[in-house]
Amino acid sequence: MNARLQSxxxxxxxxxxxxxxxxxxxxxxxxxxxxxxxxxLLMGRVFFQPNLTGFVDVIFDKTSDFGRNFMNSMIxxxxxxxxxLVVATLAAFSLYRLQWPGWVLHSLLGWSVIFHMVPPxxxxxxxxxxxxxxxxxxxxxxxxxxxxxxxxxMALWMMGVFIRDxxxxxxxxxxxxGANVPNILWNVVLPIVRPGIAATSILTFVFSWNEFPxxxxxxxxxxxxxxxxxxxxxxxxxxxxxxxxxxxxxxxxPALILLVFAQKLIVxxxxxxxxx
Amino acid sequence: xxxxxxxxxxxxxPAILLxxxxxxxxxxxxFALSFNDVEWVNxxxxxxWVGASNYQKLPDDNLLRAGLLNxxxxxxxxxxxxxxxxxxxxxxxxxxxxxxxxxxxxFILPIxxxxxxxxxxxKLMYSYDFGVLxxxxxxxxxxxxxWLGSPNLALLSVIIVDVWHWTxxxxxxxxxxLESLPDDIFEADRIDGATGWQILRDITLxxxxxxxxxxxxxxxxxxxxxxxxxxxxxxGGPGTATEVISFTIYRRFxxxxxxxxxxxxxxxxxxxxxxxIIVATRATAGRxxxx
Numbered sequence: 001m002n003a004r005l006q007s008x009x010x011x012x013x014x015x016x017x018x019x020x021x022x023x024x025x026x027x028x029x030x031x032x033x034x035x036x037x038x039x040x041l042l043m044g045r046v047f048f049q050p051n052l053t054g055f056v057d058v059i060f061d062k063t064s065d066f067g068r069n070f071m072n073s074m075i076x077x078x079x080x081x082x083x084x085l086v087v088a089t090l091a092a093f094s095l096y097r098l099q100w101p102g103w104v105l106h107s108l109l110g111w112s113v114i115f116h117m118v119p120p121x122x123x124x125x126x127x128x129x130x131x132x133x134x135x136x137x138x139x140x141x142x143x144x145x146x147x148x149x150x151x152x153x154m155a156l157w158m159m160g161v162f163i164r165d166x167x168x169x170x171x172x173x174x175x176x177x178g179a180n181v182p183n184i185l186w187n188v189v190l191p192i193v194r195p196g197i198a199a200t201s202i203l204t205f206v207f208s209w210n211e212f213p214x215x216x217x218x219x220x221x222x223x224x225x226x227x228x229x230x231x232x233x234x235x236x237x238x239x240x241x242x243x244x245x246x247x248x249x250x251x252x253x254p255a256l257i258l259l260v261f262a263q264k265l266i267v268x269x270x271x272x273x274x275x276x
Numbered sequence: 277x278x279x280x281x282x283x284x285x286x287x288x289x290p291a292i293l294l295x296x297x298x299x300x301x302x303x304x305x306x307f308a309l310s311f312n313d314v315e316w317v318n319x320x321x322x323x324x325w326v327g328a329s330n331y332q333k334l335p336d337d338n339l340l341r342a343g344l345l346n347x348x349x350x351x352x353x354x355x356x357x358x359x360x361x362x363x364x365x366x367x368x369x370x371x372x373x374x375x376x377x378x379x380x381x382x383f384i385l386p387i388x389x390x391x392x393x394x395x396x397x398x399k400l401m402y403s404y405d406f407g408v409l410x411x412x413x414x415x416x417x418x419x420x421x422x423w424l425g426s427p428n429l430a431l432l433s434v435i436i437v438d439v440w441h442w443t444x445x446x447x448x449x450x451x452x453x454l455e456s457l458p459d460d461i462f463e464a465d466r467i468d469g470a471t472g473w474q475i476l477r478d479i480t481l482x483x484x485x486x487x488x489x490x491x492x493x494x495x496x497x498x499x500x501x502x503x504x505x506x507x508x509x510x511x512g513g514p515g516t517a518t519e520v521i522s523f524t525i526y527r528r529f530x531x532x533x534x535x536x537x538x539x540x541x542x543x544x545x546x547x548x549x550x551x552x553i554i555v556a557t558r559a560t561a562g563r564x565x566x567x
Contacts, residue, residue: 012368013375019365020382023444027385029408030397044406091291098284108291115299117549119501121522122542125529126302129309129321149298152291181283210390212504213522217530227392227504234396234508241400248393255388263381270387270445271452 027252033245041241054246065221066247069229075140076215076225077208080147081201087148088155089197092163093189097171098181109160112153120150124217131218138220146218147208154207155200158269162196163189199269202262209254226251303546309539321535330540340541342516343524346431350520351499354438359492361439362446367476369447370454380451383444391441395508398437399424402509424510430517437505442498446491453487454480489560500549521545 033041034055040048058066095105127146128137136142166189174184190197212227219228230251233244258266310330312323334340369376386394401408402423410420423433461479470478481488503522506512512519512527525545529538 015368016365016375016379020379022440023382023386026394026397026401026440027389029401033400041400042406044408044411087290087294090287094284094287098280098287100284100288104288108288108295111295111299114550114553115295117497117500117553118546119503119522119525121501121503121525121529122546123299123302123306125525125535125538125542126306126309127298128530129314129535130302130305133321145294145298149294152294156291175280180279181287185287206388210388210392212390212392212507213526217526227390230390230392230396231508234399244396245400248396251393252389255385259381259384259388263377263384266384266388267380267448267452270384270448 030245031249034242034249036242036245038240038242041245054242055250057240058243058246058250064243065224065232066226066229066250068222069224069226070250072140072219072223073209073225076143076147077205079140079144080151080208081205083144084148084151084155084204085159085197085201088152088159088200089163089193090185092156092159093185096160096163097166097168097189109156112156116153120211121213121217124214127214128217137218138223140223143215143218143223143225146214147211150211150214151204151207155204158200158203159193159196162193162200166192195265195268198262199265202258202266203269206255206258306539306542309536310543311540312536314535323536326536330537331544333537334540334544337524337541339516339519339524339527340521342519343521346516346519347500347502347521349431350435350438350502351496354435354442355492355495355499357435357439358443358446358495359450359488361443362491363450363488365443365447366450366454367480369451380448383447385444386441387445387448391504392508394437394441395505398440398505399509402433425514427514427517430510430514434506434509434518437509438499438502441505442495446495449491449494450484450487453484453491456487457483493556 035050035052036045036048037051037053040051058064091108094100095108124146127142131137131139131142136145170188171184174188179187209225210227211225212231215225215228216231219225226247230244230247233240233247309323311325311327313326313330315322315324369379404410404420404422404425407423409423413420421429424430457480461483501522502520503526506518506520506523510518512523525538525541528534528541
């Protein structure tokens with residue numbers, strides 16, 4: 001009996017290890033490709049002399065936009081995350097703890113569900129025409145506003161989940177003691193929802209970092225983000241495979257760092273956004 | 277008291293303003309645009325009223341028809357496979373005690389990586405001349421496949437990428453669902469002599485239904501928005517083999533600069549999605565009242 005259980009456990013591990021290998025393999029392959037020369041890559045050589053030209057070209061070559069793309073993605077990612085977190089935290093607190101009538105709560109959440117389901121490209125056209133007429137196309141502000149709006153539904157649900165964990169009695173007691181709303185938010189609510197803010201921030205930053213179609217529509221060369229840079233490599237007539245692999249490898253680094261340092265928060269965020 | 281009232285409004289209005297300025301106004305703008313043709317003169321759009329003619333063109337648009345059909349095939353096939361594999365793997369993982377954190381770390385990685393990079397990675401792996409997949413086929417003595425260039429294979433190739441990309445997400449959500457089920461139900465049944473299959477069919481699946489539906493809905497929403505991977509892998513081709521709806525809108529609106537027609541298409545797609553939401557809510561609500 002025990003031996004049978006053990007072998008069943010081994011089989012399970014074997015299945016999972018195989019799956020993990022399938023998930024990991026493409027990443028390992030692209031990192032390897034980044035260290036190959038174009039010739040090694042085109043010849044499909046499995047053994048090769050590791051080579052840094054791809055990385056050097058991507059980072060230091062004067063014609064490469066990658067450094068600028070990286071900066072732009074950071075600015076837009078951080079900017080839109082700060083904006084959406086402030087807006088969503090205030091709104092979630094307001095909706096769940098400041099006695100709004102039910103229809104306000106339902107219409108706001110209902111609208112965010114509908115908006116979340118609509119492909120961003122359908123609105124991107126209107127964003128482009130509207131922003132172009134007020135001079136916000138090809139600016140950080142324009143893309144920050146767009147990304148913050150795209151992430152607002154998710155941030156609203158996630159912060160809602162965490163703010164509902166703040167006991168109503170605590171807020172009411174503070175109100176009776178004469179604390180005003182900013183005081184309550186800062187001293188009572190924020191300390192409790194700090195993990196929620198961290199989890200939501202990580203996901204909104206990642207989604208802004210990854211977002212492609214809206215950035216494609218709203219930016220030009222000066223404000224283009226990392227995904228646009230990668231997309232450009234693939235569109236040139238003779239694809240620079242080594243550079244594309246090196247740039248892809250570098251673009252995964254932020255996700256890897258977050259994964260190593262904030263794995264628990266990310267899981268909590270993904271699951272709370274989906275399951276509750 | 278009036279201070280409270282002020283703060284009540286001050287905390288909610290930023291969200292309302294953002295929604296109004298960037299979702300409701302653009303929708304109204306899009307709707308108005310859809311009855312016009314637009315020309316750009318010195319950064320100013322010049323609108324020419326064309327009535328409903330943009331909408332009348334929609335049913336005859338072959339690209340749109342291909343885009344809708346491919347999006348449905350893509351979403352249904354990819355999500356069904358992901359859910360199935362994800363569920364089986366989650367079942368296997370709940371029964372092991374060691375190494376859950378390890379597997380979890382690996383399975384989160386694809387979720388965090390930009391879709392466009394997933395596309396870049398697979399474009400290299402799918403390459404006819406030097407891609408690793410054809411190398412593997414070669415080792416087994418099989419002839420190389422034109423994964424992205426063959427009209428019959430391209431959509432399947434794109435579905436494979438999506439399955440690889442999102443199965444881990446299904447796995448994580450379904451695992452979270454399984455872990456929240458009470459252990460003692462399973463114990464009691466096992467003592468009663470129920471087989472593994474019976475437990476799965478009579479207990480696990482019904483209890484897991486909410487988590488399964490949530491995961492399914494989340495994935496379907498994302499699958500209908502698919503754009504990045506296809507932009508990089510095939511650009512919708514060869515021909516219209518991998519044309520999806522987001523791509524059709526992008527093409528009409530931006531590449532071909534037909535803003536008015538693109539707007540009509542956007543409004544039509546939004547209407548279709550709204551109709552699907554209503555039907556889906558009705559269907560689940562009907563089922564809920566029966567149970």
